[in-house]
Each structure stands twice: as structure tokens, then as C-alpha cells.
Amino acid sequence: MSDDKAVVLTVLSKTVWSDSLFSFTTTRPDGFRFEAGQFVRLGVNPSKLAANQGKDAPDETIFRAYSVVSSPYDEALEFFSVVVPDGAFTSQLKDLQVGDTLYLNTTPFGFLTLSRYQEPKPNTLWLLATGTGLAPFLSMLQDLYTWQQYDNIVLAYSARTVSELAYQDKIHQIADDFTSLVDNPAKFIYVPIVTREAVAGCLNQRLPILIANGELEKTAGITFDQDCHAMLCGNPQMVDDTKEALKAKGLTMNRRGVGNIAVENYW
Ligand SMILES: Cc1cc2nc3c(=O)[nH]c(=O)nc-3n(C[C@H](O)[C@H](O)[C@H](O)COP(=O)(O)OP(=O)(O)OC[C@H]3O[C@@H](n4cnc5c(N)ncnc54)[C@H](O)[C@@H]3O)c2cc1C
The missing domain is CATH 2.40.30.10 (Translation factors)
Structure with a gap:
């Protein structure tokens, strides 16, 4: 190019x-x-x-x-x-x-941005990433607007091994900094996922499975309801499979501003 x-x-x-x-x-x-x-x-x-x-x-x-x-x-x-x-x-x-x-x-x-959502109105924001697909979500989490608009933000970040979970300290630091800057900030729930080894404090299956079997919702303490915004980014296979798992929960693709799911594939 x-x-x-x-x-x-x-x-x-x-x-x-x-x-x-x-x-x-x-x-x-x-x-x-x-x-x-x-x-x-x-x-x-x-x-x-x-x-x-x-x-x-x-x-x-x-x-x-x-x-x-x-x-x-x-x-x-x-x-x-x-x-x-x-x-x-x-x-x-x-x-x-x-x-x-x-x-x-x-x-x-690109349109993996919060401004694309017209309906439903902000309530719970699910940010679902594999690998470097974390990148756009880190940018969103460093924008005051995100913390002001939502009641809950769930970041689920999946990597193969724990050594490939980058930005761990920064994720917690961003949450601390931004929740202290905003009146009534969103409640932040971070769910690290490692798929190729068992690690305490992390879930250990692929995101689509964790959605289908309800484990992600159980860990987050929040359900995928009709009012949520769900953003997916990274590996195209994960994005496709996760999209299907969310649709099976009744969520819809966001088109022309309306609907729950927005995605970005990296290849
Ligand atoms: C909208 C968009 C945003 C992107 N943002 C990022 C980003 O923030 N960070 C980033 O690293 N890449 C990102 N990518 C991918 C990036 O554009 C390149 O594909 C990547 O840098 C590899 O380039 P390459 O020439 O070395 O290999 P390429 O010839 O481009 O890719 C070869 C193969 O590598 C694998 N691959 C490509 N990208 C990744 C990746 N990110 N993680 C794991 N495997 C991969 C795929 O199997 C691909 O077929 C993005 C892609 C798109 C479409």
C-alpha cells in the first residue's frame, strides 16, 4: 500500500x-x-x-x-x-x-466507536478482545465519555498464555484513574482469559464457549441483555464465533446505529 x-x-x-x-x-x-x-x-x-x-x-x-x-x-x-x-x-x-x-x-x-450506537442507549458495555484486538478498547477506556455514559463496563481480554496478556497494570491503572475523575462512573469488571494454560484468576476457554455456557456472565455478574452494547475485536474466527454466540443470546448486529453488536476483524 x-x-x-x-x-x-x-x-x-x-x-x-x-x-x-x-x-x-x-x-x-x-x-x-x-x-x-x-x-x-x-x-x-x-x-x-x-x-x-x-x-x-x-x-x-x-x-x-x-x-x-x-x-x-x-x-x-x-x-x-x-x-x-x-x-x-x-x-x-x-x-x-x-x-x-x-x-x-x-x-x-473505522466504525468500532461508541458514537455508532444510537439504539439501545448506553447501559452495559462489553469489550471482547483477543490478542492485539485489545488496542481500540484501551483507547475507549481512556476517554471520559465512556465512563460517564455507561453503568457497567466489562472488559474480557483473551490470550493464549498468561505471558501474552499485555497491559495488565495499565488496565487497572486506567480504571482507577478514570473512576476517580467522574461522578457516578461506570462499574468496571475485568475478565482476563487464557486459553492454552490453566491460570488462577483467569478463565480458561475461548470466548464463544464462555458466552454459550454462561461462564462469562457469571464471572462478570452481569447478563447479556437486550440493552447492552457488545464490541468484538481481533482474530476473525473469534469474532465470527463470538458474534454467533451473542446472537444465540438474542443480541443483534448494529446496523445504521441500531443493535447491540459491533465488530472489527484484524485479518
Ligand atoms: C482495522 C484493522 C486494525 C488493525 N490493528 C492492528 C493493531 O492494532 N495491532 C496489530 O498488531 N495488528 C493490527 N492489524 C493487523 C495489521 O494490519 C497487520 O496485518 C499486522 O501488522 C501484520 O502485518 P504483516 O505484514 O507482518 O503480516 P500480514 O501479511 O499482514 O499478516 C499475515 C498473517 O498474520 C496474522 N496476523 C495479522 N495481524 C495479526 C494480529 N494483529 N494478531 C495476530 N495475528 C495476526 C494473520 O494470520 C495474517 O494472515 C489491524 C488490521 C486491521 C484490518
């Missing part, structure tokens, strides 16, 4: 969560606005990465879609990335160093 509108970003920090997951922050271009939950097109040019200096790296910018992790009000931008073995983009991106250059198409995309 080439991009005429791309502007330069500078990498400010990098956090490595596991062999296959990392996050990074960058400068935010003046005037760049987005809504929590949207994604952008990020570009990397292998010949511009410090780790590639002196190597014969191609001088061609590759672009991919990335959800913004940071709040719409932060000075910096933050992103959360997988490392795909031999992936054209991430096998370059994983070598990022502070000070490196990236590119940003400053048009934000």
Missing part, C-alpha cells in the same frame, strides 16, 4: 511484552484527530530503521492498518503490535528503536 498523505512520526518509546507482542509510542502530528476505537495506516520503511543501517534494506514504505491505543486526548500516539514470523510489515517493525521514523496516513478509519 502506498500513501500520498503520509506524514513522519518519531518513535518515543518501546515496550516488549513477549517474543510476539510489543507496543510503542510516537510523536503525534499537529492537528491529527481521531475517535477512540478508530484505526490508522502506519508505514515503515526498512531502510530508515536504525537496526537496518548499513544493511541492504529495501527503500520502500509498507503500510498496514493499526488501531490507536492511546486516548484521543494524549500528546503522543501509542500502538500495540503482533510480530508475525516473516510478515512483511511486522518483521521490520519489530526492530524499531527509539528515534526511528515511521509514517502515518492522517485520515482515521
Whole structure:
């Protein structure tokens, strides 16, 4: 993907969560606005990465879609990335160093945003993520609007192993910070899920199963009622199966602003 509108970003920090997951922050271009939950097109040019200096790296910018992790009000931008073995983009991106250059198409995309919901009115918000699909939900959770609008927010975040559950401290910190900033904030329930090992304090099955057998509702202490908003993001198989499990509970896809379920597939 080439991009005429791309502007330069500078990498400010990098956090490595596991062999296959990392996050990074960058400068935010003046005037760049987005809504929590949207994604952008990020570009990397292998010949511009410090780790590639002196190597014969191609001088061609590759672009991919990335959800913004940071709040719409932060000075910096933050992103959360997988490392795909031999992936054209991430096998370059994983070598990022502070000070490196990236590119940003400053048009934000996507409708996995709370403003898409006209009916039903905000009541309980379910945020259901696998892997890096957590990214747009972190942005929503760092927006005061989210905490003001809803009575309950349930974040269910699924990874294969406990070492792949990123942002654990930050999730709790965000909840503490935002509940103290708002009068009558939403009640926040966090449900970590690990599918390939048994870990105390985490559920251990795939999200669609946990919905079908009622375990997610039992753990959260809240049911999927007709008035809830349910957002799904990440692995397309999880999104499809979870969507079906929610429909079996009587929930409907959100179309033209009406309905419960909104989804975003990452591939
Ligand atoms: C709307 C949207 C938002 C996205 N936001 C993010 C994001 O915030 N963070 C992010 O890491 N990726 C995100 N992606 C995926 C991203 O665009 C790239 O696919 C990813 O960076 C891999 O690029 P690649 O060239 O290395 O491999 P690709 O050739 O693009 O992908 C190869 C394969 O890797 C797997 N894969 C791709 N993305 C992921 C992923 N995120 N997690 C696990 N496996 C994956 C799939 O099997 C895919 O077929 C998003 C995609 C879309 C459509």
C-alpha cells in the first residue's frame, strides 16, 4: 500500500511484552484527530530503521492498518503490535528503536466507536478482545465519555498464555484513574482469559464457549441483555464465533446505529 498523505512520526518509546507482542509510542502530528476505537495506516520503511543501517534494506514504505491505543486526548500516539514470523510489515517493525521514523496516513478509519450506537442507549458495555484486538478498547477506556455514559463496563481480554496478556497494570491503572475523575462512573469488571494454560484468576476457554455456557456472565455478574452494547475485536474466527454466540443470546448486529453488536476483524 502506498500513501500520498503520509506524514513522519518519531518513535518515543518501546515496550516488549513477549517474543510476539510489543507496543510503542510516537510523536503525534499537529492537528491529527481521531475517535477512540478508530484505526490508522502506519508505514515503515526498512531502510530508515536504525537496526537496518548499513544493511541492504529495501527503500520502500509498507503500510498496514493499526488501531490507536492511546486516548484521543494524549500528546503522543501509542500502538500495540503482533510480530508475525516473516510478515512483511511486522518483521521490520519489530526492530524499531527509539528515534526511528515511521509514517502515518492522517485520515482515521473505522466504525468500532461508541458514537455508532444510537439504539439501545448506553447501559452495559462489553469489550471482547483477543490478542492485539485489545488496542481500540484501551483507547475507549481512556476517554471520559465512556465512563460517564455507561453503568457497567466489562472488559474480557483473551490470550493464549498468561505471558501474552499485555497491559495488565495499565488496565487497572486506567480504571482507577478514570473512576476517580467522574461522578457516578461506570462499574468496571475485568475478565482476563487464557486459553492454552490453566491460570488462577483467569478463565480458561475461548470466548464463544464462555458466552454459550454462561461462564462469562457469571464471572462478570452481569447478563447479556437486550440493552447492552457488545464490541468484538481481533482474530476473525473469534469474532465470527463470538458474534454467533451473542446472537444465540438474542443480541443483534448494529446496523445504521441500531443493535447491540459491533465488530472489527484484524485479518
Ligand atoms: C482495522 C484493522 C486494525 C488493525 N490493528 C492492528 C493493531 O492494532 N495491532 C496489530 O498488531 N495488528 C493490527 N492489524 C493487523 C495489521 O494490519 C497487520 O496485518 C499486522 O501488522 C501484520 O502485518 P504483516 O505484514 O507482518 O503480516 P500480514 O501479511 O499482514 O499478516 C499475515 C498473517 O498474520 C496474522 N496476523 C495479522 N495481524 C495479526 C494480529 N494483529 N494478531 C495476530 N495475528 C495476526 C494473520 O494470520 C495474517 O494472515 C489491524 C488490521 C486491521 C484490518
